[in-house]
Amino acid sequence: MSVPGETWFDEAAGPLVRPYAVTRGRTRAAVPHLELITLVVAVQPEVHGAAVEPECAHILRVCALPRSVAEVAARVDLPLCVVKVLISDLIERKYMIFRAGPPPATPPDLTMLQKVLDGIRKL
Amino acid sequence: MASGNSDGQFPNRTGDAEYGNAPGRSGTGAAVRARPVLEALPVKVLIAGGFGAGKTTLVGSVSEIVPLRTEELLTEVGAAVDDVTGVERKTTTTVALDFGRITIAADLILYLFGTPGQERFWFMWDELAQGALGALVLADTRRLGSCFPSVDFFERRRIPFVIGVNCFDGVQPYPVEAVRQALDVDGEVPVLLCDARDRESVKFLLIALVEHIMATLRVADTAPTG
Numbered sequence: 001m002s003v004p005g006e007t008w009f010d011e012a013a014g015p016l017v018r019p020y021a022v023t024r025g026r027t028r029a030a031v032p033h034l035e036l037i038t039l040v041v042a043v044q045p046e047v048h049g050a051a052v053e054p055e056c057a058h059i060l061r062v063c064a065l066p067r068s069v070a071e072v073a074a075r076v077d078l079p080l081c082v083v084k085v086l087i088s089d090l091i092e093r094k095y096m097i098f099r100a101g102p103p104p105a106t107p108p109d110l111t112m113l114q115k116v117l118d119g120i121r122k123l
Numbered sequence: 124m125a126s127g128n129s130d131g132q133f134p135n136r137t138g139d140a141e142y143g144n145a146p147g148r149s150g151t152g153a154a155v156r157a158r159p160v161l162e163a164l165p166v167k168v169l170i171a172g173g174f175g176a177g178k179t180t181l182v183g184s185v186s187e188i189v190p191l192r193t194e195e196l197l198t199e200v201g202a203a204v205d206d207v208t209g210v211e212r213k214t215t216t217t218v219a220l221d222f223g224r225i226t227i228a229a230d231l232i233l234y235l236f237g238t239p240g241q242e243r244f245w246f247m248w249d250e251l252a253q254g255a256l257g258a259l260v261l262a263d264t265r266r267l268g269s270c271f272p273s274v275d276f277f278e279r280r281r282i283p284f285v286i287g288v289n290c291f292d293g294v295q296p297y298p299v300e301a302v303r304q305a306l307d308v309d310g311e312v313p314v315l316l317c318d319a320r321d322r323e324s325v326k327f328l329l330i331a332l333v334e335h336i337m338a339t340l341r342v343a344d345t346a347p348t349g
Contacts, residue, residue, distance in 0.1 A: 037165040066159075080196070104253045114337070116333050119233070121326075
């Protein structure tokens with residue numbers, strides 16, 4: 001029975017918002033710098049049976065090829081924030097590696113921009 | 124044959140890589156296949172504009188993949204969180220982001236992200252804008268005001284942008300200069316007519332954007348500091 005005024009929103013209360021059930025209620029990724037365009041790839045796309053949760057196994061299969069975090073979320077059809085937590089777990093458990101985009105605070109590099117320009121012209 | 128694929132669990136797809144034991148079974152962490160590499164640098168540009176300005180259409184015109192949609196989940200906690208009734212009021216809203224991809228080279232991938240059109244999702248723009256090379260702002264002259272917030276946003280954050288005046292049905296009743304005046308943007312900001320459905324037209328806009336970004340950087344380089 002709850003005490004009036006007691007907060008229900010704590011870890012012990014468990015996941016109250018259904019999509020977060022797969023993250024066991026966690027809403028923050030432990031690995032920082034996981035952005036929409038951060039690229040991830042599975043070290044081993046096919047993992048043995050019960051080694052990881054089904055959602056994580058799905059993510060690993062999708063990441064047999066390098067994908068951005070946003071692409072993974074779209075392909076496994078889970079909200080971004082949920083996918084970030086799961087990817088973060090998989091990185092920590094060394095099932096995946098990642099590569100972030102350029103550091104946000106620095107101005108883009110002209111050589112890279114020239115490459116983008118040439119690439120678009122060739123499309 | 125000491126490799127981990129002797130049990131048939133891990134087909135050796137590359138033919139030359141040794142598959143180790145599965146993670147969790149060996150206790151030594153992840154297995155070693157031909158070590159995956161991430162040689163590509165991901166970069167992004169934003170596609171902004173009011174609701175219905177043609178952002179997703181534009182992304183689809185140049186993307187090498189059918190534009191994907193991902194959803195960010197917003198948890199809106201009711202005002203009375205310490206109240207048990209607050210549990211029922213804790214609702215979730217999703218904001219859809221549409222995006223596409225262009226592989227520029229083996230080591231460079233460009234992502235195009237459409238920004239959410241509704242202004243109430245503005246806080247999401249900060250994450251979207253972080254690290255963005257620049258932005259295309261799509262203007263719809265039937266509702267020109269709907270792109271003002273985007274223009275303000277990029278101006279305030281000094282993110283280089285170009286304006287594409289989307290010609291719906293190939294018709295554009297206003298000259299570019301009139302649009303520029305109405306939007307009151309700096310003289311250096313390119314304002315161009317475009318057709319979001321047309322690949323060449325969108326390529327032209329993207330080229331104008333990257334050239335504008337480069338010009339902005341060069342100016343910043345030569346400008347006296349301080």
